[in-house]
Structures are given as structure tokens and as C-alpha cells.
Amino acid sequence: MKWTMRIVLTIGISTAMALGLSMLSKMELNTASSSPYTWSSHRGGQLTDNNLADMLVQVPLQMRIRKVELSMSRLSLDLSLPKNADTVTVYRDLYTLSQAMLNQTKNIDQVFVRVMDYSSGSDAASSQLVLAMVAQREFGKDMEKRAGDLSLIQLEQELQNRFRITYTSKWQQKYPL
16 A cells, blocks of 8 residues: 555656646746846836847937936937938937837836037047937827928927927037028
């Protein structure tokens, strides 16, 4: 009797372990799709240092990102202004960035963007501020139109009506009215 009980107990434990391991692999597949280390554009999520690069790669920008800083609910970005960039490019990138960061994330409440001119040199000391923008979630909630669907005037009005934009003398030199 002892031997039959041991065999039945061994078979029961083996079966439980096999079922547990098969369930573990299925659970792993389900959690891999919602990992905090990757970004999915189909859902809004928490933006962290781990998935920041994945999110920024999905944002279609004309200007290069030179610097990114994420702290709590604030995202700061420095964009490099190309020599041949026009105002539509700048406004479209600002609109697209603010729209993506405020509408596709749950934890970003403010986006600070600086557009910098690095044409006088490659190091940060020779850079000049061209434009700065502060975008807050409460003013960017219903940004539903794609930046490509808006004209230059519409982009400029949308950004100026919603967010705080500061232009420098370098902007006025480069893009006179």
C-alpha cells in the first residue's frame, strides 16, 4: 500500500508541475506584449527611461533630437534646427511631438521643447536657442488632427493658442515676417 501511494503521489506532483510550467509559458507570452520596456503606439502608457527611446523613434520628426530628459511628469527635448529647415518643418515637429507625448502617454503632463541652432559648431557651447515651447497636458487634450493635414497658418495658430512659445531674435533673423 505504501508503494502505490508513493507512485500515485509522484504522478500527481509530476502532472501538477507539467501543467504549471505550460501555464507559465503562456503567461510569459501575454506579459511580453505589455512590457514596460517596449512602447506600443496602439495604447497610451507610462513613459519611462526604459521605453522612452522606443516612443521617440515612432514620432515622425524632420529635426534631429539632440537631448532628452525625462523627470517625473516632465519631458524636455532639444531639437537641432537644420540649416535648410522652413517654418512649416519647425511647427509640424512641435505639433507632432506635443500631440504624441500628451495624448499617447499617461504620465507626461508637460513637454518642454527647445529648438537649437548648432550650425556655428558641433558642441553644446556654440549652440543658440531659436525657439522654446512649453506644452501642458490640459491644453493639448483634443489635438486630433494630424500635423500633415494642417497648413502653416493653422499649425502656428494651434500651437500659439494652446501652448506657450517664446521666439528669440535668432528666429526673427532666420524667419522674418
